[in-house]
Amino acid sequence: MALASANTEIATTGVKFAEGEEKLPKIVLTSAGGSEADIYLFGGCITSWKVPNGRDLLFVRPDAVFNKKKPISGGVPHCFPQFGPGAIQQHGFARNLDWSVIDSENVQGDPAITLELKDGEYSRSMWDFRFQALYKVTLQTKSLSTELVIKNTDSKPFSFSTALHTYFRASAQGASVKGLKGCKTLNKDPDPKNPLEGKEERDGVTFPGFVDCVYLEAPNELHLDNGLGDIISIKNTNWTDAVLWNPYLTMEACYKDFVCVENAKIGNVQLEPGHTGLLHSILASIEEWLITVIQFCRNNVSSIFL
Numbered sequence: 001m002a003l004a005s006a007n008t009e010i011a012t013t014g015v016k017f018a019e020g021e022e023k024l025p026k027i028v029l030t031s032a033g034g035s036e037a038d039i040y041l042f043g044g045c046i047t048s049w050k051v052p053n054g055r056d057l058l059f060v061r062p063d064a065v066f067n068k069k070k071p072i073s074g075g076v077p078h079c080f081p082q083f084g085p086g087a088i089q090q091h092g093f094a095r096n097l098d099w100s101v102i103d104s105e106n107v108q109g110d111p112a113i114t115l116e117l118k119d120g121e122y123s124r125s126m127w128d129f130r131f132q133a134l135y136k137v138t139l140q141t142k143s144l145s146t147e148l149v150i151k152n153t154d155s156k157p158f159s160f161s162t163a164l165h166t167y168f169r170a171s172a173q174g175a176s177v178k179g180l181k182g183c184k185t186l187n188k189d190p191d192p193k194n195p196l197e198g199k200e201e202r203d204g205v206t207f208p209g210f211v212d213c214v215y216l217e218a219p220n221e222l223h224l225d226n227g228l229g230d231i232i233s234i235k236n237t238n239w240t241d242a243v244l245w246n247p248y249l250t251m252e253a254c255y256k257d258f259v260c261v262e263n264a265k266i267g268n269v270q271l272e273p274g275h276t277g278l279l280h281s282i283l284a285s286i287e288e289w290l291i292t293v294i295q296f297c298r299n300n301v302s303s304i305f306l
């Protein structure tokens with residue numbers, strides 16, 4: 001189904017247009033299983049993901065503005081075509097532009113929407129390439145999955161870096177991320193322009209103060225304990241890297257209430273004309289007992305089968 005503008009009615013079950021903050025158009029997805037997600041067309045930004053118990057697992061900063069003068073600070077903003085710092089604005093322009101809805105579907109009670117962003121005068125003024133970005137967001141009862149497809153529609157090659165800069169609601173003091181042990185790190189604290197190389201030695205990475213660290217070649221599944229009673233699995237295909245960020249006292253009003261765990265592609269991805277790159281991520285709320293079983297199996301699998 002092709003959808004032209006924000007005013008078009010969507011006939012797909014579980015997918016509707018609504019007025020968001022400051023009357024910005026947003027899409028509301030509602031699954032048959034009782035979960036809900038909000039996606040603003042401005043920035044193609046998912047701002048809310050409520051699981052069936054009603055808890056919103058994402059966080060929007062209290063200083064977020066919805067007037068298109070700044071990107072929406074919170075939820076799942078895009079960083080494209082640059083993660084940064086770099087030649088163009090920090091985190092690129094995709095979070096500052098209106099995306100359009102081009103498709104929607106509902107498969108067995110699970111709604112999905114596909115947004116599109118293409119180059120225009122504004123984007124070409126800082127990054128002179130023609131591209132198409134397709135972003136499919138699918139909501140299931142306990143998970144939210146995204147698929148980002150970048151296509152080079154130009155006649156010359158280009159390269160980009162990218163991230164999903166996900167803000168999770170958390171008690172930063174009690175939060176931890178598992179799965180990063182052994183990864184090579186680029187610590188942007190104290191100097192983001194000259195990150196310090198290192199290796200992660202911890203089983204669970206915590207947020208005791210300012211954190212701004214890139215993890216290279218991260219595994220395809222991480223577990224975030226948000227310190228509020230939720231365990232969130234963050235799975236990916238092709239998002240090779242991860243970034244952890246908490247601004248600590250530089251954002252005194254809210255640093256205690258969130259942590260960013262970002263799927264990222266830090267090294268430049270080179271795309272030839274006509275070629276596409278695909279990045280897939282699934283956030284899933286999982287029960288603590290399941291984590292215990294997974295960990296038990298990981299620790300004991302060799303002894304069970306030997």
Ligand SMILES: O=P(O)(O)OC[C@H]1O[C@@H](O)[C@H](O)[C@@H](O)[C@@H]1O
Nearest residue numbers: 073091165188192212213243245
């Ligand atoms: O643009 P935002 O949402 O304020 O986020 C900024 C932060 O984003 C993080 O991804 C970077 O690693 C930090 O260096 C940066 O300060």
